[in-house]
Amino acid sequence: GLVVTQLDVQPGECVKVKGKIPSDAKGFSVNVGKDSSTLMLHFNPRFDCHGDVNTVVCNSKEDGMWGEEDRKADFPFQHGDKIEICISFDAAEVKVKVPEVEFEFPNRLGMEKIQYLAVEGDFKVK
Ligand SMILES: C=CCO[C@@H]1O[C@H](CO)[C@@H](O[C@@H]2O[C@H](CO)[C@H](O)[C@H](OCc3cn(Cc4cccc(/C=C/CN=C(N)N)c4)nn3)[C@H]2O)[C@H](O)[C@H]1NC(C)=O
Numbered sequence: 208g209l210v211v212t213q214l215d216v217q218p219g220e221c222v223k224v225k226g227k228i229p230s231d232a233k234g235f236s237v238n239v240g241k242d243s244s245t246l247m248l249h250f251n252p253r254f255d256c257h258g259d260v261n262t263v264v265c266n267s268k269e270d271g272m273w274g275e276e277d278r279k280a281d282f283p284f285q286h287g288d289k290i291e292i293c294i295s296f297d298a299a300e301v302k303v304k305v306p307e308v309e310f311e312f313p314n315r316l317g318m319e320k321i322q323y324l325a326v327e328g329d330f331k332v333k
Contacts, residue, residue, distance in 0.1 A: 208235075208326040212242070216321035221295035221304075224326060225333045230286045232329035239294055239301070239321045244271040247318045248294070248301045250310070252284050254329075267315045274315060283308040289333075296321065 209224075216222050216239075224237060234256040240246035246268040253259040263279040283305055284290070293304040296314055303310040326332055 209332045211324040214322050214324060218297045219295065221293045222321060222324060223291055223293045225291045227331045228284060228286055228288045229329050229331060232286055235328035235330035237292055238325045240318060240323055242323050243325065245269060247296065247314060247316055247321065248312050250303050263310065265312045269316060277312060279310055281308045
């Protein structure tokens, strides 16, 4: 999927990805951080994959190692949705705004800028 490098998103700024969720989507992820091995946030809505159904799984990755997963209560996604995903952060947390719901996740790595964004799986970036 889409990979963007050389970004320089500062605290308080937001990076926005618009796209469509295919009608047969099993899952997708939006990853932000330094690079593919060092992620501030792996935001992974799962419709039906890895044994999860309609569950948003969030995690961080440090030097290629996954952290502790954080499974969210809300699942505001449906097949066929056209959505905007807005990601912003500060020293304490990362915020993911999607229609109707804002998810929060701790800034575990204390990252001070987002240089990398990658979208994977069943999300058609517009
Ligand atoms: C219970 C058994 C042990 O516990 C499980 O252990 C697994 C392995 O660690 C974790 O899973 C891992 O969790 C990680 C976060 O923590 C990442 O998400 C990782 O995926 C990385 C990854 C991303 N990508 C690209 C991608 C991303 C999204 C969709 C697709 C494909 C679309 C599918 N569309 C189809 N097929 N049409 C592809 N590939 N790999 C996932 O493997 C499970 O959560 C965890 N489950 C629980 C309940 O604890």
